[in-house]
Amino acid sequence: MNRKKGLPGQIDQKLKEFEYTIDEDISDNLAVNELELRQAFANCSDLIVRKIHVFGSNLCMAVYLDVLVDDTMWDDGLLRPLVNQEAVDFDNSAQLIEQLRYKLASAVKPSVVENLKETIQRIVRGEVVLFVEASKQALSFCIKDQLHRQLDEPSTEAVIRGPRLGFIENLHINMALVRQRIRTPLLKMEKISVGAVSQTDMTLVYIENKAPQTVVEEVKQRLAKIDMDSILESGYIEELISDHPYTPFPVMQTTQRPDLVAASLIEGKVALLIDGSPIALVMPITFWYAFQTVEDYYMNFIFATLLRWLRFLFAFLALALPSIYVAITTFHSEMIPTSLTLSLAAAREVVPFPAMVETLIMEVTFEALREAGVRLPRPVGQTISIVGALVIGQAAVQAGIISAPIIIIVSLTGIASFLIPHPGMSQAVSILRFPMVLCAGTFGLYGVSAAMLAILIHLTNLSSFGVPYLSPLTPLGPSGLWDVLIRAPWKIIHKRQHQIRQKMELEKK
């Protein structure tokens, strides 16, 4: 209990540490300003303080962080126009500021700062702050270096048909990618900054009139409540603003695809782009979203429906196949067709472990192989798959340590878990698989169905930003069954969406 009480105090202290003690106005003395800044940026070798003369011999001081500023922009876009001006004599510094603001031939728009704290915040974001001699105002130019990699196809969400463009780690470009797809001023992009130390920028994206105002407000409120030093990935936000932080199930869509974000926005969802993360968050989502891919909407709707059912089936297998196998072979041998019983019995003849232990061993091995495959460098990764498949699979069966059917079950389960498009859902299924096997091994099919029921109850309790997780199936809503169990043709989806919007508007009135 003491811990909890101590928490806010700790944070206060931390904040104080990083809160720049200076919370005062800019001085009209350049030397004072320089001193203050140098104090604030003590031991920061990348701080540059550079005195220049503009419009002749008016002394100015540019302060910036070397590593964050784009050199060419600084050179050609700012320094040259500043220095190469004809000499002008100003009556006072305000005139000079005026001149700099409106007569400078530069693409970079300056903004005025008067507070030292704000100045510092701008500097750490990669802006160049220009102090003018004898002025209490300074000008800030944003010429930060857009450090980013090439736009690339998102490796985790590949499609056969569809755009090959994915988000990258740069917020600016990610915003552009969304903006390019929805060309309307109704597309709102609100900038929010979270994290006491990291000061991470993020953009709340939504379409006005489509996204429910309540959800937008809720997201904003939850973001405002975040009390963290740093936000380094969208995963932080996902966990911090989730309705249910303690569920294995994902209540937000995570995606690298701008087209998916655009589609969700048009459906009235809210997206959150986070600087430094190529993964955008989309909310609110329902359970069914985890089984849809953007490609569903790009291909033939019949085939898409088929694929959707295939995913449901395999999601069920990924969750329950090992436990059903364990339950049936150890408790309900009468349920298996005779010839299958015989082959299973024959395969299990020499195996020393009970089916449950055997299944757990293989499931754990599989998860380990998967994890190893993710972590290992690509050339070594191949070795793992060979070692995993051949040595563990075949040799273990031949040695009589485990039976062949369990290899089939585990590999089928493994493949099945990769069929779930949402990585979070896939993880949730993997987590729940183990307690399911334990239930199956102790209570048979009764245990399996009890576990399934528990999961179902949990799912019905979940919600994502106020939207029931299993809707529109339960509570049965009119909105969207044609896009849950099947992928209806676009004409119908569009028409229905329109009808629902009309109905909602009527209800509002």
Place this chain on the structure above:
Amino acid sequence: MKRGLILLLIIGLSLFASGCGNQTELNRLGIVSATAFDLDETNQWILTFQLIKPQSTQGKSGGGGSQSPVIVFSTKGKTILEAVQKSKLESSRRLFFSHSRVVIISQRVAEFGLNQLLDSYIRDNQTRETANVLIASGEAKKVLEILTPLENNPGISISNLISGQGDGQSTFIPSTVHELIFTITQPSASAALPEIKIAGDEKRQTSLDALKETRNPAVLKLDRVGVFKQDKFAGWLTRNESLGIPWITNRIKNTTVVFPCEGENRKDQLSSFLVETSRTKLKPAISDGKLLMTVDIHAKGNLTETACKLDIKKPETLNKLEKHIQEQIKKDVEHSFQALKKLKADALGFGNAFHKAYPQAWKKWSKNWGNEFPKISMNVTVKVTIQRTGMINDSFPKISGKTE
């Protein structure tokens, strides 16, 4: 937090401490594929189990061909369950009856009565009511010792024999346990069960060596039909006498009717008619105070074989053939009816039909149905439609132009 941990511990431990109930691993089960019931002279039950050896079903590994696919052993007991219990003294594995598809009873057991057997059978939760019951005229356990060449598992082989996988042979009475119970519990109806017979040298067929020969020394064969009155054996119908039963009980699926095509006396000119669908209606009636049963049979099928010189393209020829077939079916039906009359056993469901039609009068008849049944006069009307005549029209004797 602490409370949650304790709760988790309780749940976790209770999972493991629960002793795993009735859990049995597959490799601890002795899977029974067939059971045989005998009674010895002192009326002690002799139960014989046919256990499948799972290793032998695996084609490649372990040289499955070198060992017998099943093992057979018998136990003795005053009651059936005592005998089952005693099997534990002999078998290293727990007997598992859920996959047992065949129950074979000896004629002696059938004469003793099926009540005790059926009671213990349906009281048990492992046994299946879809298992087939067959009678062996000799010792039932001998049947289980016979190896079958095509099916690895003799139990499955027998059950396939009955379910009529060989088309055109489904003239036998299907005899699952639930059907048997259903019939026996009716006051008037008599159950009928097929006989399983070992044809050949049974001693030699119990060894794997027998399977190495092309023609096996002994085979299992379905033969006569055993008729019951209540739960006791009443007598046998021969194969020919039993032919009419499926016709009357509307159980014909696929069967072949052999008929002479030019009048009854021409035994050398026979034809075959393959029945594809057949429907039978029983119409009970009372005329002059006597019970009269009208049996309406409508069969459709194909002409599959003929040795007669026929011009099949003509409708008259077909009509004539249909008439011959009708006569043949009628003869079969009458034959069976007469045989059952002699046994005073109603295995045809006549009692049921009269019960439905005359519920009031039935109360009187049912008390003495065994004596009423033989008094029924039966009127058979058969309608046969030849739908197709196969790939050729005229009969081959006609095409070849040979005169007899």
